Amino acid sequence: MKTPSLPLLIGLIALTGCASPYVLKLTNGTQIVTPGKPRLKDGVYYFKDAKGDEQSVLAARVREVAPASMAEAENKSQPVKMKSDTKRKWYLLWLG
Secondary structure (H helix, E strand, O other), rough: HHHHHHHHHHHHHHHHOOOOOOOEEOOOEEEEEEOOEEEEOOOOEEOOHHHHHHHHOOHEEEEEEOOOOOOOOOOOOOOOOOOOOOOHHHHHOOOO
16 A cells, blocks of 8 residues: 555655756846746747746847856945045135
């Protein structure tokens, strides 16, 4: 009685690990998270969105396709704050 349920249980556990989210990074900086791996066909990536609808993106617009666990966060440069070493005196404001 236990032997038929054991392969079924192992099969279900193996199939649950197959679906992992992927991240499509576009050339304009936008990131699209998909529940499954996008398919490339004729220069177009096809994927299903969160609702299950089929969506597509041109391959020329895609910069990177990576699993969500491997996708790196974009390091956007922080604005540089210039410090002035010299302190301005209030009375110098009249001169200039």
